Amino acid sequence: MINQLTQQWLTANGYNAEDLNQSGENGDTALMKATREGVYAVVKELIDVGVDINVTNNDHNNALWFACFGNHYELINLLLAANINIDNQNDNGATVLMYAASAGKTEVAKLLLQHHPNLDLKNLDDYRAIDFASNVEVLRLLKNATKSESRKSLS
Numbered sequence: 001m002i003n004q005l006t007q008q009w010l011t012a013n014g015y016n017a018e019d020l021n022q023s024g025e026n027g028d029t030a031l032m033k034a035t036r037e038g039v040y041a042v043v044k045e046l047i048d049v050g051v052d053i054n055v056t057n058n059d060h061n062n063a064l065w066f067a068c069f070g071n072h073y074e075l076i077n078l079l080l081a082a083n084i085n086i087d088n089q090n091d092n093g094a095t096v097l098m099y100a101a102s103a104g105k106t107e108v109a110k111l112l113l114q115h116h117p118n119l120d121l122k123n124l125d126d127y128r129a130i131d132f133a134s135n136v137e138v139l140r141l142l143k144n145a146t147k148s149e150s151r152k153s154l155s
Helices: 004-012 030-037 040-048 063-069 073-081 096-102 106-113 136-154
Strands: none
Touching: 004 040, 030 040, 030 063, 040 073, 063 073, 063 096, 073 106, 096 106, 096 136, 106 136
16 A cells, blocks of 8 residues: 555656556656655655566666666665666666766765676677776776676685
């Protein structure tokens, strides 16, 4: 059962409480839209009632993309705790880590790296997240994570 706040939010945004995985504009679900807007209470409730957190929109992005785009750290943590696919690749093959690296979102990259994304994934142009590092801090984080991963695979 959905609370009144979430019900009102869903109605105001054109979503149906009977089909919480319904796609809206650009294939965005209510979870994606609430995440983009940073509405923690709605995102948490949608996760708690069991929406499909790994559903993707027309660009093949999941809700984690919108949390990272908006620098919504609390939502990034919430979605990762709910086991959203951190390694989801969109239509361009980009992951959220690639996006964070290219956008110079150091804190987002740092947070994502705590959840061990696949550093070897490549986009359609054959680039990895480290190839997108747009500032020295992000580059350092990704180099250290890559070293750490290679040490783990050796042991």
